[in-house]
Amino acid sequence: MQLLFADQLGPHFELGGGILLPIVKNQFRKRRYHRQKAHLILYALRSRAQDSNVTAVELASYRDLFTGDFGASEAVNPTSYPMRRLAEALELKISPARGFCSTEKDWSDYAASAKRLRLEDFYRRQRTRLDLLMDGDQPVGGEWNFDDQNRLPPPTESLDVLGPWLPKEDELDKSVRAELDELESQGVKFVGKDGPRKFAGSRQQALQALSHFIENRLDSFGPYEDAVDQRSWAMSHSLLSAPMNLGLLDPLEVVRAAEVAYQQGKARLQSVEGFIRQIVGWRDYVWHLYWHFGEDYANKNELGANNSLPAFMAELDSGQLQANCLSSSISDLAENAWLHHIPRLMILGNHAMQRGYHPAEVNNWFIDAFVDGTPWVMPANTIGMTLYADGGLMSTKPYAAGGAYLSKMTNYCGDCPLNPKKRVGEDACPFTAGYWNFLDKNPQLKSNHRMFNAYAGLRKLNDLDQLRQQEAERNSF
Ligand SMILES: Cc1cc2nc3c(=O)[nH]c(=O)nc-3n(C[C@H](O)[C@H](O)[C@H](O)COP(=O)(O)OP(=O)(O)OC[C@H]3O[C@@H](n4cnc5c(N)ncnc54)[C@H](O)[C@@H]3O)c2cc1C
Ligand code: SF4
Numbered sequence: 001m002q003l004l005f006a007d008q009l010g011p012h013f014e015l016g017g018g019i020l021l022p023i024v025k026n027q028f029r030k031r032r033y034h035r036q037k038a039h040l041i042l043y044a045l046r047s048r049a050q051d052s053n054v055t056a057v058e059l060a061s062y063r064d065l066f067t068g069d070f071g072a073s074e075a076v077n078p079t080s081y082p083m084r085r086l087a088e089a090l091e092l093k094i095s096p097a098r099g100f101c102s103t104e105k106d107w108s109d110y111a112a113s114a115k116r117l118r119l120e121d122f123y124r125r126q127r128t129r130l131d132l133l134m135d136g137d138q139p140v141g142g143e144w145n146f147d148d149q150n151r152l153p154p155p156t157e158s159l160d161v162l163g164p165w166l167p168k169e170d171e172l173d174k175s176v177r178a179e180l181d182e183l184e185s186q187g188v189k190f191v192g193k194d195g196p197r198k199f200a201g202s203r204q205q206a207l208q209a210l211s212h213f214i215e216n217r218l219d220s221f222g223p224y225e226d227a228v229d230q231r232s233w234a235m236s237h238s239l240l241s242a243p244m245n246l247g248l249l250d251p252l253e254v255v256r257a258a259e260v261a262y263q264q265g266k267a268r269l270q271s272v273e274g275f276i277r278q279i280v281g282w283r284d285y286v287w288h289l290y291w292h293f294g295e296d297y298a299n300k301n302e303l304g305a306n307n308s309l310p311a312f313m314a315e316l317d318s319g320q321l322q323a324n325c326l327s328s329s330i331s332d333l334a335e336n337a338w339l340h341h342i343p344r345l346m347i348l349g350n351h352a353m354q355r356g357y358h359p360a361e362v363n364n365w366f367i368d369a370f371v372d373g374t375p376w377v378m379p380a381n382t383i384g385m386t387l388y389a390d391g392g393l394m395s396t397k398p399y400a401a402g403g404a405y406l407s408k409m410t411n412y413c414g415d416c417p418l419n420p421k422k423r424v425g426e427d428a429c430p431f432t433a434g435y436w437n438f439l440d441k442n443p444q445l446k447s448n449h450r451m452f453n454a455y456a457g458l459r460k461l462n463d464l465d466q467l468r469q470q471e472a473e474r475n476s477f
Helices: 035-049 062-066 081-089 104-113 119-130 171-185 203-216 241-245 251-263 269-293 295-299 324-336 341-354 359-369 378-386 403-409 430-441 443-447 449-460 464-473
Strands: 019-023 054-058 074-076 093-095
Touching: 019 035, 035 054, 035 171, 062 081, 104 119, 104 269, 119 269, 203 241, 203 251, 251 269, 269 378, 295 359, 295 378, 324 341, 341 359, 341 378, 341 403, 341 430, 359 378, 403 430, 430 443, 430 449, 430 464, 443 449
Parallel strands: 019 054, 074 093
Antiparallel strands: none
């Protein structure tokens, strides 16, 4: 019998025999999950449990697998260090990990041959190996990368795109909601608002969500993929990370569907390439880095950031926030358990780095508050890319940015009482002030040649003392 882990729910994880599916609700007692994330996970498990080849067992803990006779003898290699230790201790026959576009052997071959790990090199290798969007040994369209066309600020008029696929809640949603209400009445605490569910929670729904995206939204994915538009929470993003991370969709079927859409003239190349890069590039890259950097990587804190997460993040409560970008991101997160890449990186992550929140706390918060958060996806994204807490193993410089960037790539500033151009004073933008304050407080970054211009700018500030005092006294955003 195959022991199936909770993120291995699709057919591409099946080894061919019967399936044992543990359902361990006590996981929700250990961490404070977004209510909609708990809902989606439980819905997906209960839905999979209905399949005829699956035997579901309710367990208080995964450790119960050691005491009961459940007959599990094999498994697909799980996606986290603790689960791999469990599978090993249970003496299961382990098959290589699935659910990504490359194997761990593909990665070790790449890493062994690389002078330096670089997403761009890994991505090109993936495209070539998979013969994906290729014309012989050359990329279709003659370019590997259309980023220069994909960095538009938010459109003046609302984006003209059909909304995302949304599930129709069913009887299973009702019973999952009742189960979660029952847990809450027993003292389990969630954050964020309850439903309606917005993400695919079964194989059939995941296929519908994929096809809706490919047919209606992929074409406009590229140009505005880095912009944030407060009128549109999902813009042209796919919302497929959650079903992919639950194992309901095989990322290879997702990228092949995107390639076919390009071949059929349904989606422009810049969008298809941009989308495929996110999956065979970034998604696989951060997965392999989770193993490559090792388990302790999640505890790195090279900038010595030791402040606790503020209550507005921990509670997802935007009530006291003045900064429109921050307040809108927190309330959208409370509403949907999801934000696209740029609010995660350049608003919430940028804020967390500027304000020196402890990296492991930030990492765990992202895992628990986001519907697609997993232990494997987060360390490279938060510790590395977002917080620069690894001292530069993942990125060549910190993604720190002030109000100038945010006023260009988002449309929050027009409705904000603060002024992105001001670094000191009543209406100073906390991102602009925070940017200079971050540089000032981290002089060790001066030796990074990519930070040369930033520090040259800092040296020219004639109000640095005032800014230092303002930021030392700051107790609101
Ligand atoms: C601080 C931070 C936290 C993040 N947390 C998560 C997370 O918990 N789970 C998660 O899957 N992604 C995470 N990402 C990456 C990215 O933000 C999400 O994958 C994306 O926003 C999900 O929405 P989507 O499916 O509409 O993505 P789209 O914009 O439609 O992109 C397509 C797919 O590309 C993949 N992808 C793109 N970038 C990344 C990346 N950096 N890492 C991994 N996959 C990527 C995802 O599978 C995504 O579904 C995080 C990024 C940052 C900076
Ligand atoms: S002015 Fe500053 S705080 Fe306000 S929305 Fe713009 S970047 Fe955010």
